[in-house]
Amino acid sequence: MSAQPLILSSRRTILIAILARYEEFLQNYQPDRDSIEVETRMAKFDQICKDWGSLQQQLEDSATTAEEMTHNAALREDFERRLIRVQSALKAKYREIPRSEVSQQGAGRNPLQGIKLPTIALPEFDGDYMQWLTFRDTFECLIHDNVDLPPIQKFHYLRAALKGEAAQVIEAITISASSYELAWKTLAERYSNEYLLKKRHLQAMFGITPAKRESATTLHQLVDEFERHKKTLNHLGEKTDGWSSILEHLLCTKLPSNTLRDWEEFASTNDNPSYDSLIAFLHRRMRVLETLLVNKPEPSPIETPIPPRRTIFPRTASFATTDRDVNKCPLCNMPHTPPKQTDFTEKLGLSKTTALRRFELLERRLERN
Numbered sequence: 001m002s003a004q005p006l007i008l009s010s011r012r013t014i015l016i017a018i019l020a021r022y023e024e025f026l027q028n029y030q031p032d033r034d035s036i037e038v039e040t041r042m043a044k045f046d047q048i049c050k051d052w053g054s055l056q057q058q059l060e061d062s063a064t065t066a067e068e069m070t071h072n073a074a075l076r077e078d079f080e081r082r083l084i085r086v087q088s089a090l091k092a093k094y095r096e097i098p099r100s101e102v103s104q105q106g107a108g109r110n111p112l113q114g115i116k117l118p119t120i121a122l123p124e125f126d127g128d129y130m131q132w133l134t135f136r137d138t139f140e141c142l143i144h145d146n147v148d149l150p151p152i153q154k155f156h157y158l159r160a161a162l163k164g165e166a167a168q169v170i171e172a173i174t175i176s177a178s179s180y181e182l183a184w185k186t187l188a189e190r191y192s193n194e195y196l197l198k199k200r201h202l203q204a205m206f207g208i209t210p211a212k213r214e215s216a217t218t219l220h221q222l223v224d225e226f227e228r229h230k231k232t233l234n235h236l237g238e239k240t241d242g243w244s245s246i247l248e249h250l251l252c253t254k255l256p257s258n259t260l261r262d263w264e265e266f267a268s269t270n271d272n273p274s275y276d277s278l279i280a281f282l283h284r285r286m287r288v289l290e291t292l293l294v295n296k297p298e299p300s301p302i303e304t305p306i307p308p309r310r311t312i313f314p315r316t317a318s319f320a321t322t323d324r325d326v327n328k329c330p331l332c333n334m335p336h337t338p339p340k341q342t343d344f345t346e347k348l349g350l351s352k353t354t355a356l357r358r359f360e361l362l363e364r365r366l367e368r369n
Contacts, residue, residue, distance in 0.1 A: 008062070012056065012059065015052050019048070022041065023082065029093065035097045038097060041090060042094060052079060052083070056075070059072055060072045060076075120142060122161050123161060126164040129193075132192070132197065133235070136188070139161060143157045152177040154184075155175050155179065158180070158184065159175065169186060169190050170186055170187055201229045206250065208225055208254050209254075211255060213256060215289060218256070219285060220286060222254055223279065223282055226247075226254070245275075247275040248273065248275040251275070259282075263281055266281055
């Protein structure tokens with residue numbers, strides 16, 4: 001026997017000894033004392049089974065004589081029988097442990113035990129192909145792959161998460177435990193259309209609105225949306241790593257004019273400008289813009305000077321008067337109240353203007369005479 005089979009054989013002997021210790025543990029098992037070890041032993045026992053299968057297969061492949069083949073076959077049969085017996089016994093012991101003790105065992109290993117984490121909201125899906133991958137991955141993690149939830153409860157969660165067009169896809173399926181898998185499969189077949197998903201993300205990528213003004217916010221939004229579609233296409237199987245020139249050109253058509261001018265100036269100094277170098281350039285640009293925004297002093301509010309108030313006094317005139325000056329008529333200079341407009345019209349049949357003109361003419365004639 002060569003050196004390699006000897007090493008494999010010695011490793012197999014070690015595994016057989018470990019299996020014997022597991023059997024001794026089960027034989028002398030006392031719930032009050034040993035229940036805390038069951039879960040840990042179960043986790044380690046799975047690795048023992050994998051290691052045994054790998055070693056045994058290599059030894060069987062390297063056997064050259066009929067005696068070695070017979071020996072390996074007998075060992076496999078005996079070891080597999082003992083493995084199954086020990087694994088079944090460990091699972092039975094684990095089921096016998098009260099749930100409160102299992103929670104306490106987990107509390108010793110989980111640093112988040114005792115911390116109230118925020119509730120994760122159930123995702124909603126209304127039939128938008130662009131949101132299908134996010135909904136599918138989240139729902140599978142929270143609900144579909146949760147072994148503690150019965151199928152009928154999963155079906156109710158699924159019905160609550162679907163809206164609009166997506167809800168109509170499984171509307172005709174009766175709610176029951178046996179129908180959940182059918183409902184999920186029907187929904188997945190409807191929206192897991194990779195060809196259509198790729199076209200939708202490509203269409204959205206080409207349809208991104210070009211940025212008009214350069215700012216850290218607009219560049220962040222543009223790069224984030226562009227990268228999201230690129231990564232989704234890569235997740236769907238498209239080799240976007242080979243699209244460097246196409247992506248670089250497409251993203252350039254969405255940049256503000258001054259950003260594009262600076263990029264072209266930078267790219268002219270680079271032998272082979274690529275999409276990754278454009279993304280790195282934009283990230284540097286955004287950091288600069290954010291730094292400038294922080295360092296820019298905030299403009300102080302301009303105070304409009306308030307003109308001094310001028311105290312306006314009502315105009316008054318003081319006249320030294322005598323009794324004869326009181327109520328003197330300006331027309332005839334006689335001591336009586338000046339006639340009103342209505343008095344001229346009623347008594348003379350003339351307007352005030354016409355009457356004044358005639359009085360002036362009369363006064364001139366009197367002066368000449």
